[in-house]
Amino acid sequence: MNQFSPQGITDETLVAAGTALAAEAARFAGLGWMRGTSGNLSVTLERDPLLLAVTGSGLDKGELTAADFVVVDRDGERVEGRGGSGHRPSAEAGLHARIARITGAGAVVHVHALPAVVAAHHWPDGVVLRDLEMLKGLGHLAHDETVVIPVVQNSQDMTELGDAFESRYLPATADVAEVPVVLVAKHGMYAWGADLKQARWHAELIEWMLRFAIETRELETR
Numbered sequence: 001m002n003q004f005s006p007q008g009i010t011d012e013t014l015v016a017a018g019t020a021l022a023a024e025a026a027r028f029a030g031l032g033w034m035r036g037t038s039g040n041l042s043v044t045l046e047r048d049p050l051l052l053a054v055t056g057s058g059l060d061k062g063e064l065t066a067a068d069f070v071v072v073d074r075d076g077e078r079v080e081g082r083g084g085s086g087h088r089p090s091a092e093a094g095l096h097a098r099i100a101r102i103t104g105a106g107a108v109v110h111v112h113a114l115p116a117v118v119a120a121h122h123w124p125d126g127v128v129l130r131d132l133e134m135l136k137g138l139g140h141l142a143h144d145e146t147v148v149i150p151v152v153q154n155s156q157d158m159t160e161l162g163d164a165f166e167s168r169y170l171p172a173t174a175d176v177a178e179v180p181v182v183l184v185a186k187h188g189m190y191a192w193g194a195d196l197k198q199a200r201w202h203a204e205l206i207e208w209m210l211r212f213a214i215e216t217r218e219l220e221t222r
């Protein structure tokens with residue numbers, strides 16, 4: 001009998017997911033990107049039907065254990081009997097599920113890194129980046145390509161946030177590679193990737209480029 005998930009996902013998969021989520025959260029907390037209880041992370045457990053392991057709500061993300069996750073469905077709703085803890089799922093589980101659904105991501109990370117909020121404040125229509133070596137890490141060109149990091153307005157309604165994300169993401173990826181990040185104004189950023197490590201790389205790279213954009217802003221407008 002499968003201890004955590006009588007319906008199929010193995011104990012090993014769930015333990016690995018919880019262990020990885022806790023380790024990544026501790027790492028982000030160490031960077032100061034998950035202060036207090038802010039931020040949340042998810043990994044895709046199954047694609048069809050979509051199931052995610054998402055961090056529990058309201059927890060200190062620097063102190064998560066491998067059990068501090070909840071299994072949720074394509075709408076970010078808890079799925080009983082599929083493993084995870086007794087915590088409430090992250091308040092933002094619905095947006096994680098929407099991003100995983102639309103982008104095919106294997107992992108989504110949400111952090112309250114300050115440069116994301118400052119950049120969204122300066123450039124509410126999107127942060128324009130070009131001619132930076134770090135863009136290669138997002139799957140774009142280091143020269144002669146303009147990359148726009150989308151910004152959406154904050155909301156406590158995950159359907160509204162998801163709609164805003166989708167309306168920016170789909171046209172932008174119609175014929176060019178995706179930008180695996182979205183900034184939420186006055187809130188933070190979401191980044192994603194094939195797995196947690198790639199999602200983290202994207203978050204780290206974009207945070208560096210946003211800091212560059214902010215710190216060189218006066219020079220650009222002179």
Ligand SMILES: CSC[C@@H](O)[C@@H](O)C(=O)COP(=O)(O)O
Nearest residue numbers: 037038039040057058059090091
């Ligand atoms: C200071 S926590 C703010 C929260 O409302 C939210 O934005 C957040 O990132 C964490 O929510 P959580 O429900 O713990 O996943």
Ligand SMILES: [Zn+2]
Nearest residue numbers: 038039110188
């Ligand atoms: Zn948040």
